[in-house]
Amino acid sequence: MNSHSYFYFGVETMKKEKPKYRQIIDAAIIVIAENGYHQSQVSKIAKQAGVADGTIYLYFKNKEDILISVFDEKMEMFADRLKEIIEEPITASEKLFKMVENHFTVLSADRHLATVTQLELRQSNLALRLRINAVLKNYLVLLDTILKDGIANGEFDKDMDIRLARQMVFGTIDETTTTWVMNEYKYDLVALSPKVHQLLFNAIKAE
Amino acid sequence: MNSHSYFYFGVETMKKEKPKYRQIIDAAIIVIAENGYHQSQVSKIAKQAGVADGTIYLYFKNKEDILISVFDEKMEMFADRLKEIIEEPITASEKLFKMVENHFTVLSADRHLATVTQLELRQSNLALRLRINAVLKNYLVLLDTILKDGIANGEFDKDMDIRLARQMVFGTIDETTTTWVMNEYKYDLVALSPKVHQLLFNAIKAE
């Protein structure tokens, strides 16, 4: 924070709009995906981004702040798309399908990102993971909305426990994706969407 | 065990039976659960175990070796119990229920262990995670056995994808447990077993 900050609000936002902010985040994803979390020194990220080590600290408070920002920036994508899906005039079951498919599609399209979110970012410290959880929460709240809608219109079992159903849906999507990354993307993740949806829908559909 | 035997070769095993070996492992679980992975210096573990820093290195090759041993010692109990369950003359659905219940029961009974396995150990490096995966694999193979048995006797849907069903079951159990740990154990995890089983069984049961 510089000495002129008395006169500004939204300094963070300003920084986020400068090209170097994204440049560093994109570099971090590549470096972490290729070298692993523990071999991703700040100097390596700086080199990949084409800036000096010190420049990193003009845009991020510290190393952890880079990682939180990676998650913030990319998770927004999932939540935004999910919001659109929820608005569509389709059944709750179809919304659930589209949610699974979107999740798989986004990560299939960016394997670096998939590796970072499923494997590397998870070896960060607890504080960072709690922060990541806060970001995830937005996503999960939207999932709850789909589940509640489905109950309201009789598609889903009215007696199901929404919290557990949410954990099942998210746990299944997450485990499926992680397994795909660990198997080095050697099969088509998006193609699994119908079967995954079928399992999840069976679990919660009304009798 | 007797160090004078000319015929004994298992040096590792000998160390594992000395009291200090377990003492150090138990200390590691406590220290990691209470301080977090990154704040668990060897010196802290030594202090908790009541030994000198250097003593650690008489029983473990290095710090990572302590963590691998924690996992080896404590996680094999899941697979062992699951093997017993599979032998029992009960339905596949009941086996699935007992698997969920056993998982929740073991971790509920030792919150330090739950914290370490669900949160802290996941921030380890690649070598350790590969090792953890090898242990987990045994567990998942046994889960596959339950699923195959259930298909064979007509309880489970014969068209289900076993690999996906396995990922759903494990993903759900894991996510449920992690959420419970992150919520600081403030509800009864074991009590959720019937509902979790119901969701999973719905997903895979024969029509």
Next chain:
DNA sequence: AGAAATAGATTGAATAGCCATTCATATTTT
């Protein structure tokens, strides 16, 4: 316009803190 001053951005070598591991020495057991 061109020069000069000011503010803003970037650099990267130096620093400073951290901590796993070692090993000479001491203690305990056989």
Next chain:
DNA sequence: AAAATATGAATGGCTATTCAATCTATTTCT
């Protein structure tokens, strides 16, 4: 008294972060 165990201060490697110096863009002055 020899062997086996245990000790813990010292070492050495590592890297996130800092900051004085430099470069660039913008504004003010003549």
